[in-house]
Amino acid sequence: MTKPPAYRKIRVLVTAALMLQDKQKIIELKGVRKSFGGRMVLPTLDLDIFHGEFVTLLGPSGCGKTTILRLIGGFEQPDAGQVLLGGEDITRLDPNQRPVNTVFQSYALFPHMSVFDNVAYGLRAEKRPRAEIEERVARVLAMVQLEDLARRKPDQLSGGQQQRVAIARAVVKGPRVLLLDEPLSALDYKLRKQMQNELKRLQRELGITFVFVTHDQEEALSMSDRVVVLQEGRVEQVGTPRDVYESPRNLFVARFVGEINVFDVEVCELRDDRHLIGEVEGQRFELHGEISAFASGQRIHMLLRPEDMRLLPEDSERGLPGQVIERNYKGMTLETLIRLDSGKELLASEFFDESDPDFDYRLGERVQVSWVPSWEVLLADETA
Amino acid sequence: MKLRKPFKTVVLVLIWGWILLFVLAPNLLVVMTSFLTRDDAHFIRWQATLENYLRLFDPDYLAVFGHSFYMALVTTLLCLLVGYPFAYLLSRLRAGVKPYLLFLVIVPFWTNSLVRTYAMKLLIATNGLVNQTLLGLGWIDTPLRLLYTETAVIVGLFYVLLPFMILPLYAIFEQLRPELLEASGDLGAGTWQTFRRVVLPLTMPGIIAGCLLVLLPAVGMFYVGDVLGGAKNLLIGNVIKNQFLDARDWPFGAAISLLLTLAMAMLLYAYYLSVRLIRRPHAHAELA
Numbered sequence: 106m107t108k109p110p111a112y113r114k115i116r117v118l119v120t121a122a123l124m125l126q127d128k129q130k131i132i133e134l135k136g137v138r139k140s141f142g143g144r145m146v147l148p149t150l151d152l153d154i155f156h157g158e159f160v161t162l163l164g165p166s167g168c169g170k171t172t173i174l175r176l177i178g179g180f181e182q183p184d185a186g187q188v189l190l191g192g193e194d195i196t197r198l199d200p201n202q203r204p205v206n207t208v209f210q211s212y213a214l215f216p217h218m219s220v221f222d223n224v225a226y227g228l229r230a231e232k233r234p235r236a237e238i239e240e241r242v243a244r245v246l247a248m249v250q251l252e253d254l255a256r257r258k259p260d261q262l263s264g265g266q267q268q269r270v271a272i273a274r275a276v277v278k279g280p281r282v283l284l285l286d287e288p289l290s291a292l293d294y295k296l297r298k299q300m301q302n303e304l305k306r307l308q309r310e311l312g313i314t315f316v317f318v319t320h321d322q323e324e325a326l327s328m329s330d331r332v333v334v335l336q337e338g339r340v341e342q343v344g345t346p347r348d349v350y351e352s353p354r355n356l357f358v359a360r361f362v363g364e365i366n367v368f369d370v371e372v373c374e375l376r377d378d379r380h381l382i383g384e385v386e387g388q389r390f391e392l393h394g395e396i397s398a399f400a401s402g403q404r405i406h407m408l409l410r411p412e413d414m415r416l417l418p419e420d421s422e423r424g425l426p427g428q429v430i431e432r433n434y435k436g437m438t439l440e441t442l443i444r445l446d447s448g449k450e451l452l453a454s455e456f457f458d459e460s461d462p463d464f465d466y467r468l469g470e471r472v473q474v475s476w477v478p479s480w481e482v483l484l485a486d487e488t489a
Numbered sequence: 490m491k492l493r494k495p496f497k498t499v500v501l502v503l504i505w506g507w508i509l510l511f512v513l514a515p516n517l518l519v520v521m522t523s524f525l526t527r528d529d530a531h532f533i534r535w536q537a538t539l540e541n542y543l544r545l546f547d548p549d550y551l552a553v554f555g556h557s558f559y560m561a562l563v564t565t566l567l568c569l570l571v572g573y574p575f576a577y578l579l580s581r582l583r584a585g586v587k588p589y590l591l592f593l594v595i596v597p598f599w600t601n602s603l604v605r606t607y608a609m610k611l612l613i614a615t616n617g618l619v620n621q622t623l624l625g626l627g628w629i630d631t632p633l634r635l636l637y638t639e640t641a642v643i644v645g646l647f648y649v650l651l652p653f654m655i656l657p658l659y660a661i662f663e664q665l666r667p668e669l670l671e672a673s674g675d676l677g678a679g680t681w682q683t684f685r686r687v688v689l690p691l692t693m694p695g696i697i698a699g700c701l702l703v704l705l706p707a708v709g710m711f712y713v714g715d716v717l718g719g720a721k722n723l724l725i726g727n728v729i730k731n732q733f734l735d736a737r738d739w740p741f742g743a744a745i746s747l748l749l750t751l752a753m754a755m756l757l758y759a760y761y762l763s764v765r766l767i768r769r770p771h772a773h774a775e776l777a
Contacts, residue, residue, distance in 0.1 A: 274676065
């Protein structure tokens with residue numbers, strides 16, 4: 106469906122206006138610390154969340170992402186530091202006094218109430234007039250396509266429907282921030298994909314800030330405006346999904362967000378501020394990246410995503426020699442595990458191209474491994 | 490497979506035999522007796538009558554029944570007022586402490602409640618421990634009359650029956666998911682609203698179960714009335730016992746027990762309905 110040009114112009118203007126607004130901080134965590142029974146969960150956290158953005162807190166279990174959400178929601182109090190909402194200190198406010206609503210991981214629907222009563226709960230707590238409640242509940246139920254199920258009880262709904270009720274119940278009060286605690290983790294793959302799209306649509310329609318917690322990096326990348334990668338209560342990187350995936354700031358981020366190949370590199374010579382000559386697996390290559398901090402002779406890491414790797418026939422002049430030891434058919438792509446002659450194993454992932462004669466390598470076949478020039482990421486050796 | 494069938498038959502015959510012989514038959518005997526006439530020499534005479542049931546409406550007996558129900562209701566209310574918060578706190582405790590406190594609730598069951606009632610009598614008797622302590626402290630000059638009062642009966646029933654209130658309530662509080670309370674707060678409800686609209690409705694089956702478990706024995710525990718209540722504070726259970734053992738009027742005693750059984754059956758049916766109302770969808774909306 107193509108939209109008329111006038112509409113597009115308005116859209117551009119609206120988007121520009123929204124981008125100006127984007128700069129406003131809605132939530133600020135300042136020096137927030139939290140421990141549970143002597144176990145430090147958040148050492149000292151500073152985090153800004155902007156108005157109208159879709160932020161994902163991504164990290165392995167136990168990284169403190171749910172704790173951050175609960176601190177914003179008011180279910181936990183920080184041991185130190187402040188939580189600000191729209192510039193106001195809300196650190197000591199109870200959950201029922203915060204203009205923030207939560208979609209719980211288990212949905213936490215009231216089992217004794219109908220879908221309608223569940224969604225109306227927050228408005229009734231505010232003692233809104235009856236007519237207004239009915240109108241607003243009907244509107245959000247339409248938004249999540251549940252109008253017909255308003256009289257059902259939660260246990261008569263499927264997992265996906267319960268999920269929608271939980272979302273409707275949380276957005277009906279028009280919160281300034283919606284907190285979502287792994288809301289899709291209980292759904293099957295297909296439903297999860299569908300709900301991801303619906304959540305994004307909902308966030309655009311409502312124009313409110315979503316803070317989304319997940320341990321699923323694919324979900325984080327596909328949904329967010331910004332991803333906050335966490336490990337053991339520390340922020341490892343904040344950036345757009347593309348930043349985080351293509352320019353990971355350290356090995357943890359690189360390894361947690363997607364598959365990655367890590368090479369040890371010795372810096373031989375700095376060419377200019379973007380290029381250096383480095384020795385990789387005994388061969389010299391010209392490498393490209395943010396190298397201002399490196400010195401000649403230093404040991405660094407080079408990171409390459411599997412899809413940036415290229416497999417060439419054995420007689421090619423350039424590349425690292427190795428042998429195909431595993432091939433995994435993934436539908437759209439073909440994953441190849443290669444063992445280099447040095448013993449190092451690499452993962453390469455290629456899109457299908459039936460016309461490419463070089464594409465189909467047999468198990469055990471010898472190949473040369475190369476990569477798309479300048480797509481490598483160079484990082485200092487953290488262990489050094 | 491061949492062996493299963495006879496085994497199953499034997500088990501079923503045993504169970505059904507037991508129920509028929511020891512539950513159904515005695516109850517039928519009671520029902521039958523209640524329609525017969527009293528006889529001084531042989532306990533009952535084979536002459537059908539409704540007089541036993543008519544006597545139930547004698548104002549003297551109605552007053553006793555009413556008073557017994559009143560004491561039972563007060564006992565139930567007390568148990569609920571104490572048991573509900575107790576069960577809530579118990580369910581919120583750390584997993585390490587919980588079993589010990591639960592154990593303390595159950596420990597009294599190891600001593601027969603009749604023995605415990607006599608122990609209570611010793612405590613509150615005119616020269617019992619309570620009065621002696623108060624006298625010794627100089628708080629009172631003459632011993633208080635604690636025994637053989639309505640309060641003594643209610644306190645005795647409360648003491649014996651409290652665990653029956655706590656246990657079903659504890660079970661239901663354990664099922665109450667804490668995130669429901671968080672969700673309620675998150676949606677803007679204060680403590681009182683959360684209690685009234687989430688906690689209370691969801692724990693209602695436990696409240697009703699606990700109330701039944703207290704109320705039903707509270708009208709029948711004749712020995713509590715005997716030991717602590719004296720001649721004035723009779724329970725329905727005392728009246729029944731007196732008819733069988735003292736007045737030797739078996740048919741009238743049978744009629745009273747049948748009345749009590751019927752009242753209990755009605756309460757149980759009300760419980761069944763209320764649980765269905767909470768569990769079953771739509772029922773709420775239809776009644777509202």
